[in-house]
Amino acid sequence: MLLECGLTLTDRSRREHMPIETITWTGEKVRLIDQTLLPAEERHLELGSVEEIWEAIKMLRVRGAPAIGVAAALGLCAGIRGSRATSWAEFEPELKRAAGYLASARPTAVNLSWALERMVRLAETVRDQPVAAIKERLLAEATAMIEEDHRICRAMGEHGAALLTDGQGVLTHCNTGGLATAGLGTALNVVFTAHRQGKRVHVFADETRPLLQGARLTAWECLREGVPCTLICDSMAAVVMRQGKVKSVLVGADRIAANGDTANKIGTYMLAVLAKEHGIGFYVVAPLSTIDRAIASGDEIPIEERGAEEIIRGFGRQTAPSGVQVFNPAFDVTPHRLIAGIVTERGVAGPPYTESLRAMFEESAMRPHRPVKRG
Numbered sequence: 001m002l003l004e005c006g007l008t009l010t011d012r013s014r015r016e017h018m019p020i021e022t023i024t025w026t027g028e029k030v031r032l033i034d035q036t037l038l039p040a041e042e043r044h045l046e047l048g049s050v051e052e053i054w055e056a057i058k059m060l061r062v063r064g065a066p067a068i069g070v071a072a073a074l075g076l077c078a079g080i081r082g083s084r085a086t087s088w089a090e091f092e093p094e095l096k097r098a099a100g101y102l103a104s105a106r107p108t109a110v111n112l113s114w115a116l117e118r119m120v121r122l123a124e125t126v127r128d129q130p131v132a133a134i135k136e137r138l139l140a141e142a143t144a145m146i147e148e149d150h151r152i153c154r155a156m157g158e159h160g161a162a163l164l165t166d167g168q169g170v171l172t173h174c175n176t177g178g179l180a181t182a183g184l185g186t187a188l189n190v191v192f193t194a195h196r197q198g199k200r201v202h203v204f205a206d207e208t209r210p211l212l213q214g215a216r217l218t219a220w221e222c223l224r225e226g227v228p229c230t231l232i233c234d235s236m237a238a239v240v241m242r243q244g245k246v247k248s249v250l251v252g253a254d255r256i257a258a259n260g261d262t263a264n265k266i267g268t269y270m271l272a273v274l275a276k277e278h279g280i281g282f283y284v285v286a287p288l289s290t291i292d293r294a295i296a297s298g299d300e301i302p303i304e305e306r307g308a309e310e311i312i313r314g315f316g317r318q319t320a321p322s323g324v325q326v327f328n329p330a331f332d333v334t335p336h337r338l339i340a341g342i343v344t345e346r347g348v349a350g351p352p353y354t355e356s357l358r359a360m361f362e363e364s365a366m367r368p369h370r371p372v373k374r375g
């Protein structure tokens, strides 16, 4: 059973500059804002089982690559809390089964399997300890990811803000703000950081069909933060560029291959092509955990396809005739040659990305991904 906690914050001034509590740990359960209800309603869910977390990730109640990684890590802790295992031999299969199941919720964002793999690896290093101690270590690791995410978002915000100039417009796609992370956001936080630094920046937010993350979530975050924002339909991006309203496009990423090819929300590739035509800088903003060095190019990135209902009955209303054939990929891959730079917590990587991204990893000593077996 989901425990639903109604929360209505009506005083906008009180909310400004208050970080969004996208994901927190209550002590027993994972607490997250149900993003499917925004902007109409701010309601938090408290979820205590892997099945509930899986459903929340699958249905995009929690979404955005870094956010689903952290939610899954905490969800794993919630799920194994009740385990009666008394030895590593009993505990290990339970842990791996739950991790594999959570990893199967969405295939494209590598942060999901990255976070789960990190949890499983950690458990393996403390396997000699009593199960209760292993559980405690896992919880400490998952909650530390929230704080770590804040630090990483802050660093990306600062590196990226240096690319923006006073008075410029920025085109965004999907939602890459605090809602998409456990922290402050990726691409949208670059704009927010520039705004806090005193630069006059204006967001042009693509509504982002079919699930409207731009309209429902990015516009909501911009209003909350007091950053000027104009909402446009996806089909208006070319005109906005042609009229000189934007000088940069900033997007997030769900998985970046070793050569810089970037999977992100469907429609991103189209924006990169348009940006090239108009001589506009197209930048990706993502933490190193979104970079999958195990794959050489974007051809190997699995692309999630979602149900026809999202297009035939957009938000519960008939928006196309039932029975029509629908193609609904949730992500596309932007070739690295269209990307001017990739902003990470380590700085801004430029082409050729195979070398610049490798150098960032070498500096950070982050281990390569070892995918969790999906259950």
Ligand code: MRU
Residues within 6 Å of the ligand: 060, 063, 064, 065, 066, 109, 173, 174, 175, 176, 177, 180, 181, 185, 186, 187, 213, 251, 252, 253, 254, 264, 265, 266, 330
């Ligand atoms: O399907 P979603 O809403 O999870 O897609 C999210 C995106 O495509 C974001 O741009 C991406 O996760 C990076 S934002 C931190």
